[in-house]
Amino acid sequence: MANYRQKLSGNIDGDYFVDDKCINCDNCSELAPEVFTEKDGFSVVFQQLVDADVEERTL
Template sequence: MADPIQKAPENVSGRYYVDLTCIDCDLCRETAPAHFVRNNDDGHTFVVKQPKSPDEEAACHLAMLECPVEAIGDDG
């Protein structure tokens, strides 16, 4: 389970976030590319945009469920 204390500092505020246990596997960026972006300097992903529509919400939720290390959190 993602740890809110370890949130990547680049995450935009809101419901979804990525913590620093991210292994940079690219799955969330493939599942919801408008919402998850790679930090090329540190090799981890962060949330760049929170979902606004039901389709975007579904994509972010699926990315969270698929994350192999559970680095995506949901504060909602």
């Protein structure tokens, strides 16, 4: 589970975020490209979840 204290600054504000433990394996953006993007060598959330189907695939 991501740690809020280690949240990457590139995430958009909201409930979901990536922390600095990310090794940028691309799994996030492959599973939910409408939510995650790459920034500064990490995956970050650029769109908070609004679709239940996307949320199910991501969690």
